[in-house]
Amino acid sequence: MADSRLAILSRHFTSAAADCKAGSGSFGQNLGWIKISPEVSEALKHGTPIVALESTIISHGMPYPQNFETAKELEVIVRENGAVPATIAILDGIPCIGLTTEELEILARLGSKARKAASRDIALVMAGRENGATTVSATMYLASKVGIPVFVTGGIGGVHRHGENTMDVSSDLTELGNTPVAVISAGIKSILDIPRTLEYLETQRVTVAAYRTDEFPAFFTQTSGCKAPARVESPEHCARVIDANIRLEQKSGILIAVPIPREHSASGSLIESAIQQALQEAREKKITGNAETPFLLARVNELTGGASLASNIALVKNNASIGAKIAVSLAQLQKRSYNRL
């Protein structure tokens, strides 16, 4: 129900934002564990569309200074499309919803010195007063805590190749099964096992749809050889799916997979052979667990002479523009429902 959605939003807002005395940047007495930027706090209060953005992509996904430039550009794109950006990270042990440019730069310069923080790591990073770059799972969790239903990233984690033996399955997938946030991504990299990832998402009750295509995209390439479980046609269509998920009070999330724009996917086969080589090297060097994705991303970028980084940046920007339009449509839909009450 729209009213319950609004009630949830307002509960989240009053408990997290108001108690945090959002706007002053100081911490509240009750829930003094999270900091919401004044701009995001205002947007939450007024039902202005917001797009959550993750921070592992900044620290571990790209090198400095391209990571800093991209992080700033993503926020500009979100704004140009009518939404408020909320980059999420943990700074000095405090989960932050909405970062200043200075904070974005701190994270970008820290790179892999920041801890790659998945959901399970949030408590550890807080307790240790560390800096944590949030992955898809941790960003989803924190976004949902404050009532942000739309989140843009590049790619999500998945079932790793040979996952049937190693059990290496990203917690992004289980978080998607447990947290009602819509993740807008370019699909899943072919460094992962895409068919098994789609199976696992089904098991987790995650709604998965590809944007204006029948095929599930593979991050650097528009195609993966896997049929998408469903297809969505427009930001309005995505917003209706998200709105329905909220009305149903589903606990699970939504994955919207947006193919990389064709002009940036040209180097797909070059990237694919680099991926094969990087996977081989990871096996030889016995690089596993949460170190594997950053290793593969960096190595593929080296092997492609920077082409993969350029594609990566292009697809995230495309996702940011579509994600912001989805957030705008969703906010309009919810306002219309609210006005009818």
Ligand SMILES: O=c1[nH]cc([C@@H]2O[C@H](COP(=O)(O)O)[C@@H](O)[C@H]2O)c(=O)[nH]1
């Ligand atoms: O193309 C990318 N895929 C994944 C990541 C990051 O890696 C995380 C998944 O890591 P793992 O496979 O260790 O769960 C994602 O949530 C995201 O933050 C990234 O930067 N770029």
